[in-house]
Amino acid sequence: MSARVGVVTFPGSLDDGDAARAVRLAGAEAVRLWHADADLHGVDAVVLPGGFSYGDYLRCGAIARFAPVMQTLADAARGGLPVLGICNGFQILCEAHLLPGALTRNQHLHFRNRDQMLRIESTATAFTNGFEPGQEILIPVKNGEGCYVADERTLDELEATGRVVARYLQGNPNGSQRDIAAIANEAGNVVGIMPHPEHAVEALTGPSLDGLGFFTSVLTHLAGTAALPAGANASGVSA
Amino acid sequence: MTTEPATPQPAPPVVVEGPAVDQPPAVEQPAAGGFADVAIDAEPADVDTVERAAGTPEESQPYAELGLQDDEYERIREILGRRPTQAELAMYSIMWSEHCSYKSSKVHLRQFGEKAPKSDRMLAGIGENAGVVRITDELAVTFKVESHNHPSFVEPYQGAATGVGGIVRDILAMGARPVAVMDPLRFGAADHPDTARVFPGVVAGIGGYGNCLGLPNIGGEVVFDPCYQGNPLVNALSIGVLPVSRLQNKAAAGVGNVVILMGAKTGRDGIGGVSVLASATFDEESEQRRPSVQVGDPFIEKLLIESCLEIYDAGLVTGIQDLGGAGLTCALTETAAAAGTGMRVELEKVPLREASMEPHEILASESQERMLLIIEPAKLDAVLAIADKWGVLATAIGVVTEPDPDAKSGRLIITWRGQIVVDAPPGSLADDGPVYARPMREPSDLILLQADRAETLPRPATPGELRQTLLTMIGSPNLCDKSWVTEQYDRYVLGNTVLAQPEDAGVIRIDEESGVGVAISLDGNGRYARLDPYNGAKLALAESYRNVAVAGGTPIAVTNCLNFGSPEDPGVMWQFAEAVRGLADGCQELGIPVTGGNVSFYNQTGSVAIHPTPVVGVLGLVEDVNARVPMGFGSDGDVIMLLGE
Amino acid sequence: MARVVVDVMLKPEILDPQGQAVANALPRLGIAGVASVRIGRHVEIEFDGDVDLEKAREIADKLLANPVIEDFEVSVQEAGLGT
Amino acid sequence: MARVVVDVMLKPEILDPQGQAVANALPRLGIAGVASVRIGRHVEIEFDGDVDLEKAREIADKLLANPVIEDFEVSVQEAGLGT
Numbered sequence A: 001m002s003a004r005v006g007v008v009t010f011p012g013s014l015d016d017g018d019a020a021r022a023v024r025l026a027g028a029e030a031v032r033l034w035h036a037d038a039d040l041h042g043v044d045a046v047v048l049p050g051g052f053s054y055g056d057y058l059r060c061g062a063i064a065r066f067a068p069v070m071q072t073l074a075d076a077a078r079g080g081l082p083v084l085g086i087c088n089g090f091q092i093l094c095e096a097h098l099l100p101g102a103l104t105r106n107q108h109l110h111f112r113n114r115d116q117m118l119r120i121e122s123t124a125t126a127f128t129n130g131f132e133p134g135q136e137i138l139i140p141v142k143n144g145e146g147c148y149v150a151d152e153r154t155l156d157e158l159e160a161t162g163r164v165v166a167r168y169l170q171g172n173p174n175g176s177q178r179d180i181a182a183i184a185n186e187a188g189n190v191v192g193i194m195p196h197p198e199h200a201v202e203a204l205t206g207p208s209l210d211g212l213g214f215f216t217s218v219l220t221h222l223a224g225t226a227a228l229p230a231g232a233n234a235s236g237v238s239a
Numbered sequence B: 001m002t003t004e005p006a007t008p009q010p011a012p013p014v015v016v017e018g019p020a021v022d023q024p025p026a027v028e029q030p031a032a033g034g035f036a037d038v039a040i041d042a043e044p045a046d047v048d049t050v051e052r053a054a055g056t057p058e059e060s061q062p063y064a065e066l067g068l069q070d071d072e073y074e075r076i077r078e079i080l081g082r083r084p085t086q087a088e089l090a091m092y093s094i095m096w097s098e099h100c101s102y103k104s105s106k107v108h109l110r111q112f113g114e115k116a117p118k119s120d121r122m123l124a125g126i127g128e129n130a131g132v133v134r135i136t137d138e139l140a141v142t143f144k145v146e147s148h149n150h151p152s153f154v155e156p157y158q159g160a161a162t163g164v165g166g167i168v169r170d171i172l173a174m175g176a177r178p179v180a181v182m183d184p185l186r187f188g189a190a191d192h193p194d195t196a197r198v199f200p201g202v203v204a205g206i207g208g209y210g211n212c213l214g215l216p217n218i219g220g221e222v223v224f225d226p227c228y229q230g231n232p233l234v235n236a237l238s239i240g241v242l243p244v245s246r247l248q249n250k251a252a253a254g255v256g257n258v259v260i261l262m263g264a265k266t267g268r269d270g271i272g273g274v275s276v277l278a279s280a281t282f283d284e285e286s287e288q289r290r291p292s293v294q295v296g297d298p299f300i301e302k303l304l305i306e307s308c309l310e311i312y313d314a315g316l317v318t319g320i321q322d323l324g325g326a327g328l329t330c331a332l333t334e335t336a337a338a339a340g341t342g343m344r345v346e347l348e349k350v351p352l353r354e355a356s357m358e359p360h361e362i363l364a365s366e367s368q369e370r371m372l373l374i375i376e377p378a379k380l381d382a383v384l385a386i387a388d389k390w391g392v393l394a395t396a397i398g399v400v401t402e403p404d405p406d407a408k409s410g411r412l413i414i415t416w417r418g419q420i421v422v423d424a425p426p427g428s429l430a431d432d433g434p435v436y437a438r439p440m441r442e443p444s445d446l447i448l449l450q451a452d453r454a455e456t457l458p459r460p461a462t463p464g465e466l467r468q469t470l471l472t473m474i475g476s477p478n479l480c481d482k483s484w485v486t487e488q489y490d491r492y493v494l495g496n497t498v499l500a501q502p503e504d505a506g507v508i509r510i511d512e513e514s515g516v517g518v519a520i521s522l523d524g525n526g527r528y529a530r531l532d533p534y535n536g537a538k539l540a541l542a543e544s545y546r547n548v549a550v551a552g553g554t555p556i557a558v559t560n561c562l563n564f565g566s567p568e569d570p571g572v573m574w575q576f577a578e579a580v581r582g583l584a585d586g587c588q589e590l591g592i593p594v595t596g597g598n599v600s601f602y603n604q605t606g607s608v609a610i611h612p613t614p615v616v617g618v619l620g621l622v623e624d625v626n627a628r629v630p631m632g633f634g635s636d637g638d639v640i641m642l643l644g645e
Numbered sequence C, D: 001m002a003r004v005v006v007d008v009m010l011k012p013e014i015l016d017p018q019g020q021a022v023a024n025a026l027p028r029l030g031i032a033g034v035a036s037v038r039i040g041r042h043v044e045i046e047f048d049g050d051v052d053l054e055k056a057r058e059i060a061d062k063l064l065a066n067p068v069i070e071d072f073e074v075s076v077q078e079a080g081l082g083t
């Protein structure tokens, strides 16, 4: 049976269909989850997609964080459920304190959409184990508030513990501290990434196929954890 | 529905300054000034009812300030058999405005229908919210371009943003899911200080709204020319996809069906010229009642889109119409007129942002993100449940009523707290507006302009000069790289963008399985059209047609946005007539129909009109998007060929 | 150090989608009883020398507020958040 | 009607690109002598009944400010811009 990956739709989610497509192309079953439904329906992993949840008013992700599904998801993530937050999803994970730091207004103050080179800095996460360490990839970036900030101590700690997952190369599109494009939690099961891997999964519509690696990685991760004795299995964790 | 202010306004429009008119003599004003709380303000005597209008035939009304001619006002009195109430006067002035009635352009636009080649692809054409074209047996595409020029000069960000919002609702009203936007833009000189205000604001507004809706921007134009200094052009196109079986229409059919207003609350947005009805006194209160800029909320629009689509798919709608520039007035009259029914509306049920709004203000409000739905009573609960799921307000405000036994049409009766404030035949508002054959005359300077030929310009004589010319050209604002603009737009969202900037045409995949898609391009050249509007329009069509063809599409349908100066200027009217004739002839020659479009008049600063600027959009069918043709050289050693003369 | 504060708000008749989104979110956080929320900008200006109200007003008018849709208010603040 | 005002500012150590953009634009407008500009949010909350400072503080803490990057201040205002 193929893995079941949930994709959450909040009011104002936009890239949920794309994330579901990427999940399918990676060979898993995409399960649509609704923000108001606290039940994770037994999925093995979750993607929080890009978009403008609640219009991105106030701060991006600030309101979505309180959705019923997020309460359940937070507990499950702490229990090891793999969670990938893309763009708005990354912002929500930070607002929900599942990842440290915050995403602030791009320093040039504009929304920016371009094809962006990244370097994968850590392959020790549920979503990057399929990449080579140091691998350079090209995927779209598109955001207005993608400038990652955290205090120096947090940044040093992220670096020291290998939790900087990807960095911008050939130009930082938003002013992120230390060119950070993606980070992970301590356990490596929760990853937030500002650029959009789900937009680089088909030659016809994306700048590359590099994004697919994030979605196949989690399947490898799930296959690995599934082999572990019961109880270590992240799936099925619920609140 | 269109989204320009309902009353034609010379630039800069009066929206900023508030009504710049003399105080109309004897309009009765609410004693409380209309600003007290609703409860206190509810004195029946405050409202100009039908009964009161019948009893006060001599009361003078500010129809001229509302843009109505003497004879137009007389006709309204004839139709009603009495003087109109304030609310009726507001409604007629809106619906009979140039913008809604097409009174100056109608006689010319007919050619699009008359000269159109037969097409079995067209499922809905001119007269509908947007044209609909069949792509496969199961799928259809709808597309349309509209202007939001004047509001974008006043408040560039919101003007442009609500322009996108407006055209997207047109597409939605046809039953389609909007899947992309495009934005042909014209600004004044790139180095003019006011361009530094307008240009970034417009681009941010288009991006802000489109990005937040999750619609990829797949193309557009950015042109700088001093003729647009006081009157930029902000045109927006949207394209949507629908199963053929989901095609919607706007007719308010079915006596007893419920009229639902869905979406944002109604506020004093963009009330425009109608505010003169409330401006007899310029005290502090009326100061606050100035017509206000329309502010868009793309988040609500996104929810509106999702709930409408869910409602369509569940088969719950009888008729639907978006609310745009003429707000409820247009939606109520057009839906009833289209069905030949009557309608009874209780206006106080409309959810308001400001409790003190009066009937004519509610009817004229241009508040964004609203749709009008006609629903069978048995399906009402299901509709309300879907709206609730998405967190969108949906309110029953009225009911469809019988047509008169004698006439084919019914009456639109609008009450305000139990009193009748409107009682009129909807068709008289929606369809029977005045039509003018305006005088036309070739501009007297045209011969001189045409005589000033490019051959007289100095030519680069040396390689160095040639180099310099080339560098100057590619560095010029009109030819330079446009990524400062396009990077502010999301072109990836929805995952079906096959070609976008900097390609000649946008290409999107419509169906993931079969790979069928569409190509679309928008083009216009005001300088050509200024020299020769007939051929200028044809050239715009030809360019757009070529752009679609080189991307791999087979052109099948045309939309257009005709941006011109004042129709009351015979020179402008001549330009307009020539451009329409050129476009209609061009379409006939190429064998593709015009399926819809938009006319924007009064684009001028003082008495100086912009260059006539017909913008033409061509839609092409791409059988398999895998075979699309990107521009640029493919690989080393490829042969380069030049086709044509 | 004293600074000038400029508060910029949308005019009352102008739609405030941001405030509305926040107001609508409150019940879901279990907070009732809020009638309305409006959100504007809070700008703190520090001068090299003495506080200059006139200058602050000019900045607000030219740069901070969009007179078509916004009103502003200028005041002097003894100490503030950003200190 | 009285209302509660919540002013939210980026913490001083967090870069404020918007404020900086305004500060950088001033000399071009012929305005000198400004040391710094910082831009935050000004939130006006109206209650159905009496002003409730405690509730306002809760809203600010839970929703209006992100403690990782922002500070806030709550105050009661007799009348304001949004009136």
Ligand SMILES: Nc1ncnc2c1ncn2[C@@H]1O[C@H](COP(=O)(O)OP(=O)(O)O)[C@@H](O)[C@H]1O
Binding pocket: B001, B002, B099, B100, B109, B112, B125, B126, B127, B128, B129, B130, B131, B170, B560, B561, B562, B594, B595, B596, B597, B598, B599
């Ligand atoms: N330049 C044009 N070419 C073709 N059709 C046009 C043109 N301008 C307007 N129309 C058509 O006239 C009808 C009325 O236009 P408009 O007022 O923009 O739409 P609505 O009916 O939604 O208010 C629409 O069907 C539109 O497609």
